[in-house]
Amino acid sequence: MSVLAPENRQARPAPEPGAASMWLSDGWTVTKRNLTKLKRSPDMLVFAVLQPIMFVLLFSQIYGGSIQVQGTDYTQYLMAGIFAQTVIFGSTFSGSAMAQDLKDGIIDRFRTLPMSSSAVLVGRTNSDLVLNGISMLIMMATGFVVGWRVNAPFSSFLAGIGLLLLFSYAFSWVMALLGMSVKSPEVINNASFMILFPLTFISNAFVQSQTLPAPLEAFANWNPVSALVQAARELFGNVGSVPTPDAWPMQNAVPTVLIGAILMLLIFVPLCIRKFASISSR
Amino acid sequence: MIEASGLKKTYRSKSGPVHALAGMDLSVPRGTVKALLGPNGAGKTTVVKVLTTLIRPTEGTALVDGIDVLSNPKAARRIIGVSGQYAAVDENLTGFENLEMVGRLYHLSAREAKRRAQDLIEQFELTEAGNRPVKGFSGGMRRRIDLAGALVINPKVLFLDEPTTGLDPRSRLSLWGIIKNLVSDGTTLLLTTQYLEEADQLSDDIAVIDGGRVIAEGTADELKAQIGGHRVVVTLVNPADAGAAREILGRHGDGEATVGTDGRTVEVGVINGPRALQYVLGDLGQAGVELHDAGMRRPSLDDVFLKLTGRHAENTDENVPAEKENAK
Ligand SMILES: Nc1ncnc2c1ncn2[C@@H]1O[C@H](COP(=O)(O)OP(=O)(O)O)[C@@H](O)[C@H]1O
Ligand SMILES: [Mg+2]
Numbered sequence: 001m002s003v004l005a006p007e008n009r010q011a012r013p014a015p016e017p018g019a020a021s022m023w024l025s026d027g028w029t030v031t032k033r034n035l036t037k038l039k040r041s042p043d044m045l046v047f048a049v050l051q052p053i054m055f056v057l058l059f060s061q062i063y064g065g066s067i068q069v070q071g072t073d074y075t076q077y078l079m080a081g082i083f084a085q086t087v088i089f090g091s092t093f094s095g096s097a098m099a100q101d102l103k104d105g106i107i108d109r110f111r112t113l114p115m116s117s118s119a120v121l122v123g124r125t126n127s128d129l130v131l132n133g134i135s136m137l138i139m140m141a142t143g144f145v146v147g148w149r150v151n152a153p154f155s156s157f158l159a160g161i162g163l164l165l166l167f168s169y170a171f172s173w174v175m176a177l178l179g180m181s182v183k184s185p186e187v188i189n190n191a192s193f194m195i196l197f198p199l200t201f202i203s204n205a206f207v208q209s210q211t212l213p214a215p216l217e218a219f220a221n222w223n224p225v226s227a228l229v230q231a232a233r234e235l236f237g238n239v240g241s242v243p244t245p246d247a248w249p250m251q252n253a254v255p256t257v258l259i260g261a262i263l264m265l266l267i268f269v270p271l272c273i274r275k276f277a278s279i280s281s282r
Numbered sequence: 283m284i285e286a287s288g289l290k291k292t293y294r295s296k297s298g299p300v301h302a303l304a305g306m307d308l309s310v311p312r313g314t315v316k317a318l319l320g321p322n323g324a325g326k327t328t329v330v331k332v333l334t335t336l337i338r339p340t341e342g343t344a345l346v347d348g349i350d351v352l353s354n355p356k357a358a359r360r361i362i363g364v365s366g367q368y369a370a371v372d373e374n375l376t377g378f379e380n381l382e383m384v385g386r387l388y389h390l391s392a393r394e395a396k397r398r399a400q401d402l403i404e405q406f407e408l409t410e411a412g413n414r415p416v417k418g419f420s421g422g423m424r425r426r427i428d429l430a431g432a433l434v435i436n437p438k439v440l441f442l443d444e445p446t447t448g449l450d451p452r453s454r455l456s457l458w459g460i461i462k463n464l465v466s467d468g469t470t471l472l473l474t475t476q477y478l479e480e481a482d483q484l485s486d487d488i489a490v491i492d493g494g495r496v497i498a499e500g501t502a503d504e505l506k507a508q509i510g511g512h513r514v515v516v517t518l519v520n521p522a523d524a525g526a527a528r529e530i531l532g533r534h535g536d537g538e539a540t541v542g543t544d545g546r547t548v549e550v551g552v553i554n555g556p557r558a559l560q561y562v563l564g565d566l567g568q569a570g571v572e573l574h575d576a577g578m579r580r581p582s583l584d585d586v587f588l589k590l591t592g593r594h595a596e597n598t599d600e601n602v603p604a605e606k607e608n609a610k
Contacts, residue, residue, distance in 0.1 A: 109366075
């Protein structure tokens with residue numbers, strides 16, 4: 001038995017592909033690997049699908065009767081909040097998955113291969129974008145069933161989806177950096193609960209910020225989650241006659257989210273790539 | 283082929299700095315096999331990680347096939363194959379998919395990557411794991427997939443970090459077979475191990491390391507000559523004979539004989555094992571020393587250590603490493 005490939009069938013890489021095609025092909029290879037993982041251990045997928053359905057039903061059918069929103073029906077108001085909450089939590093998966101890969105040692109394998117230095121991160125954030133997209137579709141379908149309607153042109157509807165996904169994609173990079181910086185995946189899960197729950201609940205996601213006590217109201221109006229919710233609400237035409245709070249990010253929600261997402265990408269993509277170049281399991 | 287000099291790596295920890303590498307020099311000529319032999323914590327993994335571009339040393343230089351791994355890690359990665367201390371396989375992918383993915387990331391064409399994965403599956407007798415997710419397979423199987431991953435290209439330089447630690451004796455033998463085959467193909471190999479026997483079986487040249495530096499170097503024979511080729515060990519029926527037995531063993535041994543903590547086991551390093559054993563048994567019989575047991579054994583890492591450093595190697599042998607492999 002000879003373990004090496006025979007000389008005439010050299011299994012040595014061809015001349016190195018160009019940087020761009022290498023980036024694309026490596027990124028795709030890793031994305032495919034992550035998606036296979038989702039398919040094979042579907043607990044994450046089930047969670048990503050069931051959780052938003054539960055939230056939609058819980059809030060619209062159970063709390064819906066007792067939460068009053070001035071000027072519109074609660075289900076219309078609610079959906080943007082649930083979309084935002086779901087994609088934000090969905091993005092935290094990028095962090096725990098990076099931490100898990102690091103712990104499993106597979107990152108060490110990747111880092112000794114001549115692949116593009118951002119491919120693992122690109123593959124990670126891409127596949128989490130797919131996961132978030134699937135969640136979003138399910139949520140929308142559930143929303144339609146319970147009476148949610150888009151009161152805006154189709155292009156605006158698409159822009160709303162695009163904005164939510166852009167934000168979640170950018171946020172995935174933030175979480176990926178965290179995932180590479182902690183000792184275990186559990187830390188990410190715990191930290192995101194501790195930080196993201198208050199952020200989504202002290203916001204305009206489920207209630208009008210005006211109904212919150214004064215200090216919380218101010219916090220909610222400047223909370224980035226609120227801007228995302230407000231932007232999605234506007235683009236889906238679900239604002240109705242609810243007054244927009246008098247704070248800059250609320251008055252300019254769409255630009256706020258766009259700028260925020262672009263800034264996150266500009267800052268965290270390079271930080272992630274730099275961090276990736278030095279991590280290794282213990 | 284591998285040239286490293288003055289490698290230092292210092293980690294900060296709560297209890298002060300840890301010098302994982304404290305000025306390590308290594309040289310592995312093309313087409314030869316070098317074993318790094320050392321106990322847990324000696325710095326084996328750290329030096330392999332430096333040479334395979336995973337971590338940067340605090341100081342020092344490292345060349346692999348003439349490529350500076352510190353300034354040009356990408357180029358180095360194109361010619362090396364690595365199998366780290368803990369198998370780095372994706373649990374959710376099948377054996378085939380793992381190898382195919384690695385091939386793609388070495389930038390083989392899609393067809394070539396598939397073909398190579400299939401070849402390796404057959405050569406490594408992984409057919410069973412070929413089409414099922416790795417999850418649920420034994421440590422030995424994972425280890426083989428991981429090793430196959432290191433060979434997806436014909437690496438010019440191969441690194442294996444404790445390839446058989448934690449494996450049962452059968453898997454270990456089978457892996458030794460595979461590695462011996464590779465070596466006969468002329469691959470340059472740097473391998474780390476905690477077992478003197480493994481280093482002896484697989485390598486041309488051994489570097490004994492401790493505390494992040496090389497403390498002895500040479501062929502297995504040279505090292506054995508330093509520490510005595512074999513050890514003659516006798517167990518006495520009566521501990522009162524220990525003094526006499528020690529004197530007799532010392533007479534035929536290469537150095538002082540020692541009495542174990544049980545007071546009944548006396549042993550000594552010898553140069554010609556069988557002959558020394560014959561003489562020892564003859565003399566003990568004449569002196570009327572009754573024996574419970576007598577024999578020869580190969581020196582262990584601990585013996586090497588005791589001889590070289592005057593202290594025992596901590597954490598050596600079968601006890602430690604199996605855990606992490608199973609815990610995953
Ligand atoms: N990331 C790290 N942080 C702190 N100390 C480390 C780290 N990696 C290794 N060490 C320490 O460096 C020393 C050498 O470790 P290692 O190279 O793993 O040894 P070996 O592989 O020979 O068992 C040990 O004392 C270990 O605890
Ligand atoms: Mg080690």
